[in-house]
Amino acid sequence: MPRQSITLSQPNDEWLQQQVSEGAEYSSKSELINELIRNARRAEAINQRLALAEQSGFISQSAEDMLQEFKQGLAKHV
Secondary structure, three states: OOOOOOOOOHHHHHHHHHHHHHOOOOOOHHHHHHHHHHHHHHHHHHHHHHHHHHHHOOOOOOHHHHHHHHHHHHHHOO
């Protein structure tokens, strides 16, 4: 896995450290940052699909069907 060096603002560093130390969900800042990036990528994919749907002006799926499809797509990226 590639290693990166990044500079964080003091509040962001403190927030990351707090998330790692208070919650048992993440064992390191790196793990949390990777999760944040995965979430941002998922959100970007969803926003792109929504933009395409809006541009088309027509959609045959119900809101429930769309939600289910998005959830399935998110599960694939985990």
